[in-house]
Amino acid sequence: xxxxxxxxxxxxxxxxLLPLLLPQLPGPAQHTAAAQRCPQVCICDSSxxxxxxxxxxxxxxxxxxxxxxxxxxxxxxxxKVISPAAFGALPYLxxxxxxxxxxxxxxxxxxxxxxxxxxxxxxxxRLRVLPQEALDGLGSLQRLELTGNLLEELRPGTxxxxxxxxxxxxxxxxxxxxxAMAFQGLLGARWLQLSHNALSVLAPEALAGLPALRxxxxxxxxxxxxxxxALSQAPGLVRLELGHNPLTYVGEEDAxxxxxxxxxxxxxxxxxxxxxxxxxRCPRLRTLDLRGNQLDMLxxxxxxxxxxxxxxxxxxxxxxxxxxxxxxxxARAHVQADGTCGGPRRLxxxxxxxxxxxxxxxxxxxxxxxxxxxxxxxxxxTRTPQEDERAARPCPRSCTCSSESRHxxxxxxxxxxxxxxxxxxTQLLDLRGNRFPSVPRAAFPGLGHLVSxxxxxxxxxxxxxxALAGLxxxxxxxxxxxxxxxxSAAALEGAPHLGYLYLERxxxxxxxxxxxxxxxxxxxxxxxxxxxxxxxxxxxxxxxxLRWLYLSGxxxxxxxxxxLSPAPELEKLYLDRNELRDVPTxALAGLPALxELQLSGNRLSTLRAGAFRPVARSLQRLFLNGSGxxxxxxxxxxxxxxxxxxxxxxxxRLQALPALPALTRxxxxxxxxxxxxxxxxxxxxxxxxxxxxxxxxxxCAAPPSARGQSVxxxxxxxxxxxxxxxxxxxxxxRGAHKAGHG
Numbered sequence: 001x002x003x004x005x006x007x008x009x010x011x012x013x014x015x016x017l018l019p020l021l022l023p024q025l026p027g028p029a030q031h032t033a034a035a036q037r038c039p040q041v042c043i044c045d046s047s048x049x050x051x052x053x054x055x056x057x058x059x060x061x062x063x064x065x066x067x068x069x070x071x072x073x074x075x076x077x078x079x080k081v082i083s084p085a086a087f088g089a090l091p092y093l094x095x096x097x098x099x100x101x102x103x104x105x106x107x108x109x110x111x112x113x114x115x116x117x118x119x120x121x122x123x124x125x126r127l128r129v130l131p132q133e134a135l136d137g138l139g140s141l142q143r144l145e146l147t148g149n150l151l152e153e154l155r156p157g158t159x160x161x162x163x164x165x166x167x168x169x170x171x172x173x174x175x176x177x178x179x180a181m182a183f184q185g186l187l188g189a190r191w192l193q194l195s196h197n198a199l200s201v202l203a204p205e206a207l208a209g210l211p212a213l214r215x216x217x218x219x220x221x222x223x224x225x226x227x228x229x230a231l232s233q234a235p236g237l238v239r240l241e242l243g244h245n246p247l248t249y250v251g252e253e254d255a256x257x258x259x260x261x262x263x264x265x266x267x268x269x270x271x272x273x274x275x276x277x278x279x280x281r282c283p284r285l286r287t288l289d290l291r292g293n294q295l296d297m298l299x300x301x302x303x304x305x306x307x308x309x310x311x312x313x314x315x316x317x318x319x320x321x322x323x324x325x326x327x328x329x330x331a332r333a334h335v336q337a338d339g340t341c342g343g344p345r346r347l348x349x350x351x352x353x354x355x356x357x358x359x360x361x362x363x364x365x366x367x368x369x370x371x372x373x374x375x376x377x378x379x380x381x382t383r384t385p386q387e388d389e390r391a392a393r394p395c396p397r398s399c400t401c402s403s404e405s406r407h408x409x410x411x412x413x414x415x416x417x418x419x420x421x422x423x424x425x426t427q428l429l430d431l432r433g434n435r436f437p438s439v440p441r442a443a444f445p446g447l448g449h450l451v452s453x454x455x456x457x458x459x460x461x462x463x464x465x466x467a468l469a470g471l472x473x474x475x476x477x478x479x480x481x482x483x484x485x486x487x488s489a490a491a492l493e494g495a496p497h498l499g500y501l502y503l504e505r506x507x508x509x510x511x512x513x514x515x516x517x518x519x520x521x522x523x524x525x526x527x528x529x530x531x532x533x534x535x536x537x538x539x540x541x542x543x544x545x546l547r548w549l550y551l552s553g554x555x556x557x558x559x560x561x562x563x564l565s566p567a568p569e570l571e572k573l574y575l576d577r578n579e580l581r582d583v584p585t586x587a588l589a590g591l592p593a594l595x596e597l598q599l600s601g602n603r604l605s606t607l608r609a610g611a612f613r614p615v616a617r618s619l620q621r622l623f624l625n626g627s628g629x630x631x632x633x634x635x636x637x638x639x640x641x642x643x644x645x646x647x648x649x650x651x652x653r654l655q656a657l658p659a660l661p662a663l664t665r666x667x668x669x670x671x672x673x674x675x676x677x678x679x680x681x682x683x684x685x686x687x688x689x690x691x692x693x694x695x696x697x698x699x700c701a702a703p704p705s706a707r708g709q710s711v712x713x714x715x716x717x718x719x720x721x722x723x724x725x726x727x728x729x730x731x732x733x734r735g736a737h738k739a740g741h742g
Contacts, residue, residue: 037064043699043708044069049092053077054672054697061086071095073695075121076672078102082110092116099123099145106130112137123169124148130158143167147193150174160185169193171217178206178230191215195241198222200407200428202230210234219243219265222452222476224406224427226250232257243267243289246451246475248427251275258282267311268292268523270451270475270497279304290315292523294473294497296342297322300329312339312352319347319355327357396421406449410434418443430454432478441466452476456502459483463491471495480504480526487515489542499523504550506530510539513566517542528574529553535587537562548572552598555579561586569593576623577601588614596621600648603628609635621646625670634658649674650697656681659688671711672697678706678717686711686718 038044039062042053051069053062055076060083065072070092079101087093093114103125111117117138127149135144141162151173159165165186175197182203183189190212199221206227207213213234223245231240237258247269256264261282271293279285280303288307290298292314301307310330317323319341330337330353341347347355395401396419399410408426410419412433422429424446432454441464444450450471460482468474474495485507492498498519508530516522522543532554540546546567556578564570570591575584580602588594594615604627612619616639629652636658637644642665649657651673663669669692676682678700689696689712698711706717 037066039064043710045713052697063089065090068092073097074101076100080104082106084109085112086110088113090114095119097121099125102126104128106134108133109136110134115139117141119143119145121145122149126150128152130155132157133161135159136161138162140164143169145169146173147171148173152176154178154182156181156184159183163187165189167191167193170197172196175199176201176222178202180205181208182206184209186210188212191217193217194221196220200224202227204229205233206230207233211236213237215239215241217241219245221245222428223247224451226256228255228257235259237261239263239265241265242269244269246270246427248449248451248473249273249275250278252277252280255281259284261285263287263289265289266293268314268499270473270499271295272473274298274301276300277302287311292499298326300325300333305333307333307335310335310337312337315339316342317352318343319350319352319360320344321360324357324360327352327355327360331357395423401426411454420445422447425449428452428454431458432456433458435459438462438464439467440464442469443467444471446470448472450474452478454478455482457481461485463487465490466494467491468498469494472497474498476500476502478502479506482506485509487512489515489518491515492518495519497521500526502526503530504528508532511535513539513541513543515542516540516546519543520545522546524548524550526550527554532556535559535563537565539563540566543567544569546570547593550574551578553577557581559584559587561589563587565590567591572596572598574598575602579603581605583607583611585611585614588612591615592618594618598623600625600627605630607632607636609633610638611636613639616640617643619644623648624652625649626651628652629654632657637663655701657685659684661688666692666694669694669696672699674698675701676711677702678709678711678714679703680718680721682711683718683721686714 038051039053041056041058042051042062042065044051044066046066049068049070051065052073054073058074058077059079061074061079067089069090072090072093075097079098080103082098082103084107087096091113094116096117099121103122104127106127108131114137118140120138120141123145128151132155135158138161142164144162144165147169151170152175154175156179159168163185166188168186168189171193175194176199178199180203183192186209189210192213195217199218200223207230213236216234216237219241223242224247226247235258238260240261243265247266248271250271252275256279262284264285267289268291271290272295274295276299279301282304284306285304286306287309289311291311295312295315296318317339337352339352341350341352395408396410398413399408399419401408401423403423406425406427408422409430411430415434415436417436418431418439426447427449429447429450435458437459439460448470451473453474453476456478460479461484465488468491471494475497477498477500480502481504483506484503492515499521501519501522504526508527509532511527511532519542522545525543525546528550532551533556535556537560540563543566547569549567549570549572552574556575557580564587568590571593573594576598580599582604583599591614595618597615597619600623604624607629619640620643622644625648629649632654637660641662644663645665646668647663647666648670650670654674655677676698689698696712700706700709700711700714700717706714709717
């Protein structure tokens with residue numbers, strides 16, 4: 001799966017006023033001498049004290065970077081190891097970017113001497129562990145980016161020297177457990193990002209020692225139960241993000257003691273029930289997000305007296321007689337609630353906030369409706385005597401089962417068949433790394449509470465009819481790295497709430513569209529690195545609820561018009577690393593919610609006018625890097641306007657690019673790695689880029705006199721071009737010359 005971009009949209013090089021942090025700088029003579037030391041592969045701006053050495057295949061930090069440099073960008077090199085005191089000759093650094101550098105090891109003391117550093121970016125590297133003293137010497141650091149690495153554990157004391165740190169980003173790693181005192185020393189931390197990991201357990205004191213923490217992001221993890229004791233160690237929390245976790249129930253026993261909490265996100269999980277006092281000790285809670293769960297009923301909530309917004313969209317709410325107390329409480333407490341009724345029939349599709357309690361019939365006049373309610377409302381799974389017997393067994397032989405975490409595991413035990421006899425309360429079952437060619441009918445008896453099922457690397461070629469029977473609460477199914485070439489609807493029946501289906505690295509030649517009809521709640525489908533060649537109408541016929549579709553790394557040459565229209569709620573579409581020769585404009589019609597489109601690594605060559613017009617109103621992030629682009633039509637991005645926030649065109653073959661003044665809200669644009677020809681034809685782009693307050697990475701490859709200069713700041717390349725710009729450029733050139741010799 002392609003790694004998503006960093007969760008923060010803040011540019012790396014922030015414009016900061018640092019008069020209290022910077023020492024008295026050396027005089028003009030030393031300043032000029034320092035400017036002359038710029039490495040040949042870098043671009044040094046002595047007036048701004050910036051040095052940029054992006055994507056130069058560097059294997060070590062250059063030793064001739066000017067000593068006065070404050071902002072150093074080494075993004076996209078091949079450093080692998082950051083050695084001790086690697087930046088010891090750069091004591092004035094305030095910003096250091098080491099992202100996408102294939103770093104595997106940060107040695108102890110690597111950053112010693114950088115006592116003024118404010119921002120360190122180590123995102124998108126290959127770090128598996130951070131040594132105890134790797135971050136020593138960074139006493140002024142305010143932000144640390146570690147997103148997109150391979151970190152599997154955090155050692156207490158790792159962050160002990162970062163007392164000034166305000167933001168720590170550990171998203172998109174491989175963390176499964178947080179030990180006690182994992183963040184000891186972060187006395188000033190206000191935002192901790194832990195999303196997109198595999199966290200299933202937090203030690204009760206994992207978050208101890210974070211008195212200033214205001215925001216905690218734990219969405220997209222594997223939490224089966226609300227870690228109340230751990231979360232209550234951060235009493236200053238104002239915003240808590242727990243969406244996209246397989247939580248099934250939150251009650252008083254999971255109580256959060258967070259007196260300052262204002263926003264709580266529990267969206268898109270597996271919630272089936274909520275206790276009335278689940279948030280009784282969060283008195284200042286104002287927004288509760290429960291979208292996309294499996295709640296059919298909700299009791300009046302006791303305790304959060306300041307609650308003003310309750311988000312319930314995407315839940316199968318039953319607006320029968322038993323919902324009357326909820327409506328009466330919403331009116332009494334002045335809580336705005338969204339969501340629509342899933343039943344009974346006469347109210348199906350009605351907005352919850354449009355109903356009055358008197359509209360909900362109870363026994364007497366509404367006897368028929370009450371009978372329908374009893375007959376059709378989803379019921380909790382019941383157990384047979386045989387299932388009771390199985391639940392009493394401790395665990396299948398050669399497996400481990402934990403009653404506390406409700407996890408059972410037989411990972412890597414060379415099993416030849418799917419075992420049975422797991423505790424009935426099991427919510428996570430891990431069978432990875434075994435060897436059974438098929439998953440038989442009713443393979444998981446008695447596991448009606450199962451939420452996550454791991455079946456990766458099991459040599460599976462087939463799921464038999466009824467393989468998932470009885471898994472009414474299953475939300476996550478992992479079937480990656482097997483030998484599947486097809487799936488039938490009969491094989492997937494029995495898991496109506498399945499939301500995430502992982503089929504990466506199998507042998508699919510077509511999207512199993514017919515099978516998806518058995519999964520009415522499917523939210524995210526992962527088919528990366530299979531053998532798909534085309535996407536045709538009907539391939540997604542059963543995926544009406546689909547929001548995320550990952551098709552990276554296949555052999556797709558064509559996406560036919562109508563192929564995607566059965567999924568009108570699609571928000572993310574990943575088609576990178578395929579063999580497309582044109583943007584599938586026709587196929588994008590009918591996707592009014594598409595916000596992210598990945599087309600990197602294709603063979604596009606040309607972007608035609610109106611290429612993204614069908615999704616112009618919704619698109620926010622567009623990736624076209626490494627796609628062999630040689631030409632971009634002036635109307636290629638027509639209609640995108642202020643909605644587009646991120647545009648990636650790096651590593652193409654562009655010698656020219658039209659200006660894009662309509663993109664007024666860009667937060668991130670990357671044009672690096674293109675052979676721009678800085679002649680008068682490029683003048684409109686130069687003018688546009690020079691007005692952006694963003695790092696864009698565009699450099700001139702021609703003519704020889706301008707090679708290596710920034711397209712935005714080129715001083716000589718455009719001075720002979722006709723028009724009023726010439727005088728302005730000449731003025732800028734003289735000013736820069738004067739500043740460089742200041």
